[in-house]
Amino acid sequence: MKLILSEDKFCYESQRINALKKLEILDTPPDGKFDKITKLTAQLLDMPIAIITLVDTDRIWFKSRYGLDAHEIGRDPGLCASAILSDDLYLIENAKKDIRALANPLVAGSFGLRFYAAVPIQTKDGYNLGTLCVIDKKSRKLDNAKKELLHNLADIVMDQMDLRMDARKAYRYQQQLMYTTAHDLKNPLSLMPLLADMIVRQKDNPKAIEEIGLQIKDAGKRMNRLITELLESAEEDNGKIQLRLKSIDLTEMVKGIVDSNMVRARNKKQNILFHSEKDIILFADHQRLTEIIDNLINNAIKFSPFEKNIYVTIRSEKKFAVVTIKDEGQGLTTDDKKNLFKKFTSLSAKPTGDEISTGLGLSIVKDYVDAHNGRITAISEGKGKGSTFILKLPLSEN
CATH class of the missing domain: 3.30.565.10 (Histidine kinase-like ATPase, C-terminal domain)
Structure with a gap:
């Protein structure tokens, strides 16, 4: 069990927030892939509410929620903010009798939370970004099989976030590749009509035409080098270097x-x-x-x-x-x-x-x-x- 000691909290929290920001997922529109996971979680664990939460600096934002209308809540005091401090399952079976939850507004207020179980959504670098949690308004027990299931589903959430980020990077890379190709091909291509005009004007000057021919050849080599580099780069990205x-x-x-x-x-x-x-x-x-x-x-x-x-x-x-x-x-x-x-x-x-x-x-x-x-x-x-x-x-x- 990993616990974040008080002297390490500030450094860890700063790095954790940076990891969260890098995923570019906060305040994004609803995503059917994550909505399927929360619905599946609620059904498999027989819970009325399941949420994918992300713990920001001052709030807990819901990437996906099943059985709940809210989009976010304040971070402090928050059960999810406590849950990310450990890698283990954070379990409250009866909030009315658990000292960790008595002061929480969701427990003491009209919402009436009684049961809460959460597993951190953890990056490969060990940063807990948020949780996959389930909630009920009545006291519950969670057997070992369901605890393991919740862990596995939280891992799937992290995998899905990584896949989403990889797709965004691939799209940006493709856009940058297209821009670079268009920009760098423009220079030698724009030179060709000018050189052709020079040939027409210098048709009676063999030495000048020879020099222009060399410039055309050089421009062609420049374009060929650019295209070759782009194709070779694509081969490397596809793992095809032989x-x-x-x-x-x-x-x-x-x-x-x-x-x-x-x-x-x-x-x-x-x-x-x-x-x-x-x-x-x-x-x-x-x-x-x-x-x-x-x-x-x-x-x-x-x-x-x-x-x-x-x-x-x-x-x-x-x-x-x-x-x-x-x-x-x-x-x-x-x-x-x-x-x-x-x-x-x-x-x-x-x-x-x-x-x-x-x-x-x-x-x-x-x-x-x-x-x-x-x-x-x-x-x-x-x-x-x-x-x-x-x-x-x-x-x-x-």
């Missing part, structure tokens, strides 16, 4: 990725300086590993100012290959480091050449690194002091 492992020469792979990013770096007058030890062999997924390295180098270009250096090095360290991408860019704040690998996170650094940023790239990188049993960390001395990403992947044993 690695196709094979022996890979890491030095050769990274050199190819560096070369493919040279044009983008030169457009910003940046230098990519590459150094590697020889014969570093990994057993990895070629496509996923390419995405990891390319994303990190692309970010270094994207978030570094013009005329800066980017350093890419490869070395071996015990049983790991270590790839380091260091830039002279905008650096990372303390908050940036906390949120670095989360989806759709807006960091303090902004692209320096009108590039797009989905907020998905690093979250995908982290998932791919984890799938390879590797580690990725970021180091920065602060804003304006550059960033270093360190990728560690297990070396091939053969």
Whole structure:
């Protein structure tokens, strides 16, 4: 039996209220799923009243009630407020003879409460948000089978609240995904008609047309990267990451990725300086590993100012290959480091050449690194002091 000691009450209560608020369920409209639970509870326990209560700072709000018209009552004094102080069943079989209930207005007043039984609705973190309770206006007994049943039904209430919150998060995620896609595709798409007009005007200038063609190609690559990241993110959310492992020469792979990013770096007058030890062999997924390295180098270009250096090095360290991408860019704040690998996170650094940023790239990188049993960390001395990403992947044993 867990009891909240007086010295811990303030801290626990503050955290409990935060957990309740995060569920975003207070003052929401009636929900048939919860109404079915209260009706079922009353029928199975043969009680006239069953309520799903949530204990707020100054009130006890009813998410669902069966056999009662009220929507909420004051918290103090309140039986439910007392019931959430313990994980066990809170049982009053005869309120007129129970010292815990004598002063309660529902007992002393016209309502005439005589029987009360409640089980806390508890989160996975151990916070009692409210109760599933049953009430009668006459004294009752509750056998062990019905006590267990009340516990199980309270667990179902918590499960339903978690499912409801998960559904809300999924909906918000979908909305954010749609907004991000529309916003980030708009930039390269809006560029296409302008470039087409330039081709018409420069039709007698082969060099200009070649340059415009490269810009169109780059815009297409930007859109392809965005769509690829969104699709890969969706695959991760559905648990569909499947690695196709094979022996890979890491030095050769990274050199190819560096070369493919040279044009983008030169457009910003940046230098990519590459150094590697020889014969570093990994057993990895070629496509996923390419995405990891390319994303990190692309970010270094994207978030570094013009005329800066980017350093890419490869070395071996015990049983790991270590790839380091260091830039002279905008650096990372303390908050940036906390949120670095989360989806759709807006960091303090902004692209320096009108590039797009989905907020998905690093979250995908982290998932791919984890799938390879590797580690990725970021180091920065602060804003304006550059960033270093360190990728560690297990070396091939053969």
